[in-house]
Amino acid sequence: MDTTSARVLSVNVGRERPIAAKGGTSGIDKRPVDGPVAVRAPGPKGVGGSGLAGDHVSDTANHGGDDQAVYAYAREDLDAWEARLHRALPGGTFGENLTTAGVDVTGAVIGEVWEVGTALLQVSCPRLPCVTFAVRMGEPRWLATFTAARVPGAYLRVLRAGEVRAGDAVRVRDVPAHGVSIGTAFAALTTRPDLLPLLRAVPQLPAGDRREARRRARRAGPAPDADPGPAARP
Template sequence: MTARIRSVNVGASRDGVGSRGRASAIDKQPVASVEVRDPGPKRGGLGSGVVGDDVVSRRHHGGSSQAVYAVAREELDHWGGVLERVLPDGQFGENLTTQGLDVDGAVVGERWRVGSALLEVTGPRIPCATFGAWMGERGWVRRFTERGRTGAYLAVVEPGTVSTGDVVEVLERPAHGIVVPRVFRALCGDLEAADEVLGARVLDAQHHAELERSVARRTP
């Protein structure tokens, strides 16, 4: 099956969606196409890399290395079976719902040509309380973490238009072979994975430094 964009999704901030009724833009709805661009830094930047998509908690979301979020339709279908409910495209708060692409098999740093845009895989999504509240499933964050297939954040290397039905072409794949779930394990406290990720220097400067500090606190 040719890897394609099944759905392009954007969300507006609204109250009562996040934990304790906080505002969130996790409720993403399908649109025909979007413009993507580098949003700049988390603080003081544009937030999302997707024009028309809101980012509420800029401390944890948005910025150049988290400009666009992609999830495989196949992963949504897996969880739909487990939870015995239909999970629509955009349910995980993703901007791009793919089909025929192993998003969680992506190597950090690999580049995708999608429409007229060039995107680069930067790492995993970290589940939060807002995600748990939105899903409404008991123990959701723990269950999602245990599975470890989070989808991938993407940076926008070249701005452009991404539309429903666009082919996803993998142009480059780094030789280090560190896939998104391995980085997720590192960020969740796996010291062996962390050493591997730090040694390969696959994260941006901010997240690399944060992981170094985390490892230092855990190492005798």
């Protein structure tokens, strides 16, 4: 990460809107907002209530919660998708709360701590694409296309409440020694079962991802300990 230029380009929130061709509603249609946005920390019992003020989550069984309180995606990756898809992708198109610049989101280490505005955030897990995302994008075979690209963006949990706004610097305050990145975790949980053993050394990975890793490991069968090799930055 270039610490001299790492910053938030836009802060995006979504209100509840119908989701075409799927039925029901969703908050995935996130749009940039002006001025500061409050970032809520978990409630007194350590669960629920964290995230950006005004940001709606419809499917609370599969989205949101403390481990997925804030979603960040790099403008550089959106630019690459624009060139590939031949369409404009303004900040918030992928459902991200923070559209960043100068931040290697894919290379961020699980458990890495970011100071953004007056809030303190911790990288928790990669985004795994869902049907709502596919409907939102309207691209053929979008789930497979997005998965193959291995630039999933990062979910963050809130360690300290505060405020964020467009233009805020993104400052890395701590990086865990295990070194397992968002990109490596995403590959392990999707297309690279040989990398699953690496996730055992990541205590900051959410419980749901740990369960998914165990499920995939059982399905893949016994495997030798993985060597991250080039997959450390897929």
